[in-house]
Amino acid sequence: NAGVTQTPKFQVLKTGQSMTLQCAQDMNHEYMSWYRQDPGMGLRLIHYSVGAGITDQGEVPNGYNVSRSTTEDFPLRLLSAAPSQTSVYFCASSWGQGLVEKLFFGSGTQLSVL
Amino acid sequence: LAKTTQPISMDSYEGQEVNITCSHNNIATNDYITWYQQFPSQGPRFIIQGYKTKVTNEVASLFIPADRKSSTLSLPRVSLSDTAVYYCLVGNNAGNMLTFGGGTRLMVKP
Numbered sequence: 001n002a003g004v005t006q007t008p009k010f011q012v013l014k015t016g017q018s019m020t021l022q023c024a025q026d027m028n029h030e031y032m033s034w035y036r037q038d039p040g041m042g043l044r045l046i047h048y049s050v051g052a053g054i055t056d057q058g059e060v061p062n063g064y065n066v067s068r069s070t071t072e073d074f075p076l077r078l079l080s081a082a083p084s085q086t087s088v089y090f091c092a093s094s095w096g097q098g099l100v101e102k103l104f105f106g107s108g109t110q111l112s113v114l
Numbered sequence: 115l116a117k118t119t120q121p122i123s124m125d126s127y128e129g130q131e132v133n134i135t136c137s138h139n140n141i142a143t144n145d146y147i148t149w150y151q152q153f154p155s156q157g158p159r160f161i162i163q164g165y166k167t168k169v170t171n172e173v174a175s176l177f178i179p180a181d182r183k184s185s186t187l188s189l190p191r192v193s194l195s196d197t198a199v200y201y202c203l204v205g206n207n208a209g210n211m212l213t214f215g216g217g218t219r220l221m222v223k224p
Contacts (some may be wrong), residue, residue: 105157
């Protein structure tokens with residue numbers, strides 16, 4: 001099993017460009033989520049999904065869109081990148097939602113917006 | 115989601131036991147306590163989870179007193195490879211907002 005796979009690992013964008021961060025899991029997990037990690041601020045939840053066709057906002061959703069057309073994939077879209085979105089992005093999945101379920105994380109995408 | 119407080123950083127030496135305490139005064143009856151470990155350039159990794167008393171697995175122990183207002187992650191005989199950030203989370207299956215706090219940065223020295 002590959003677990004949670006994120007692509008790309010690194011990305012540089014210019015302000016105003018759009019892009020999609022890919023996340024795929026092969027564990028048949030219902031719950032998937034996106035986090036951003038900034039220095040000294042831990043990980044903040046951007047969006048999450050409790051199953052195919054269902055998404056919801058986390059703590060810092062502005063500037064990001066998500067969709068969940070399949071159980072396996074949960075892409076994160078930046079429609080118009082801003083320097084404030086420079087961060088490391090992590091995707092995670094688990095059997096169910098909530099803290100009791102163990103979260104499995106991908107290796108992250110380091111994004112720089114110039 | 116219960117608020118947690120952890121030390122920002124800790125230093126230790128190889129072979130020592132390290133105890134990282136997390137304070138969670140407003141923990142709810144159905145909340146669990148979970149610890150994650152994060153190495154540089156990697157996503158966090160689950161270490162251990164508990165509800166009360168003591169839980170032990172192959173890498174760590176988790177001590178939770180009767181009032182559950184705090185918990186202590188214990189790492190026996192640490193090595194250089196245990197240098198990482200450790201996050202304490204408190205919550206239950208009803209919680210949607212799984213935001214990780216700043217964590218505790220553990221530095222293990224030779």
